[in-house]
Amino acid sequence: MSKQLITSAQGFTNSWVDLGSAVSMNEGMAGARVAVWLEMTVGTSTNMRVRALAMLGISGTVEYSLPIKTVGASDVKVEAEYFEFNADASQNMVLEVVTNGLVPYVQFQIQDQADGTGTVASAHVTFSKLT
Numbered sequence: 001m002s003k004q005l006i007t008s009a010q011g012f013t014n015s016w017v018d019l020g021s022a023v024s025m026n027e028g029m030a031g032a033r034v035a036v037w038l039e040m041t042v043g044t045s046t047n048m049r050v051r052a053l054a055m056l057g058i059s060g061t062v063e064y065s066l067p068i069k070t071v072g073a074s075d076v077k078v079e080a081e082y083f084e085f086n087a088d089a090s091q092n093m094v095l096e097v098v099t100n101g102l103v104p105y106v107q108f109q110i111q112d113q114a115d116g117t118g119t120v121a122s123a124h125v126t127f128s129k130l131t
Contacts, residue, residue, distance in 0.1 A: 001126065001127060002037075002124050002125070002126050003023065003124060003125050003126075004020075004123070004124055005019055005020030005021070005023070005036070005108065005123035005124060005125060006019065006020045006120065006122070006123050009041075009119040009120065009121045010110070010119060010120050010123075011117070011118070011119050012045045012048055012110050012111065012112035012115075012116060012118040012119065012120075013111065013112070013115055014111065014112060014113060014114065014115035015111060016051070016109045016110070016111045017109060017110060017111070018107055018108070018109055019036075019050070019108040019109055019110050019120060019123055020108065020123060021107075022055055022058055022059075022105045022106065022107040023105065023106045023107070023108070023125050024058065024104065024105055025099060025101075025103055025104055025105065025106060025127070026104065032098065032099060032100055032101045032128065032129045033096060033097070033098050033099065033127065033128050033129070034052070034096070034097050034099065034106055034125055034126070034127050035094050035095065035096045035097070035125065035126050035127075035128075036050065036052070036094070036095050036097075036108050036123060036124070036125050037092075037093075037094050037122075037123065037124045037125070037126070038050065038092065038093050038094075038095070038120055038122070038123050039092050039120065039121045039122040039123075040085075040090060040091055040092070040093065040118065040119070040120055040121070041090045041118060041119050041121055042088050042089055042090045042091075042116075042118045043116050043117030043118040043119065044114060044116035044117045044118070045088065045112040045113075045114055045116030045117065045118025046088050046112060046113050046114040046116060047084055047085070047088070047112060047113035047114070048084070048085045048088070048110070048111075048112045048118055049082045049083060049084045049085075049110065049111045049112065050082065050083045050095055050108060050109070050110055051065075051066075051080070051081060051082035051083070051108070051109050051111075052066055052081075052097040052106050052107070052108050052109075053065060053066065053106065053107045053108075053109065054066055054099070054103040054105070054106060055103075055104070055105035055106065055107055056104060056105070057104070057105065058105055061105075063107055065080035065081065066080070066081045066097065066099075066103075067079065067080065067081060068080075068081040082111075083095050101129075108123070108125075
């Protein structure tokens with residue numbers, strides 16, 4: 001099952017902004033994994049980023065960062081997760097977020113470093129369960 005996130009192009013800014021509305025993880029097969037399908041035009045944007053935030057409810061609720069672990073020389077750190085594109089180029093990308101069936105809603109957000117003219121022309125999500 002595929003769901004459209006946006007109906008017209010959305011621009012990147014140097015602050016995190018919502019990419020469409022929050023997605024219910026109870027749609028379709030849902031539950032454990034969601035993938036976002038992006039068609040991006042870079043324009044003058046640099047270091048374009050996408051992140052997914054967990055939410056307990058669909059409206060008026062707090063957004064929670066999904067963590068990743070990074071290993072330094074002497075310790076392991078937990079940081080907020082985001083995807084950063086290492087090529088400042090127009091591209092199509094599929095990004096997967098695993099929620100293990102624990103997150104009822106996910107809000108995707110976008111950002112760039114330069115407050116450039118880049119856009120997401122199209123964004124869809126698909127769902128599946130872990131096997």
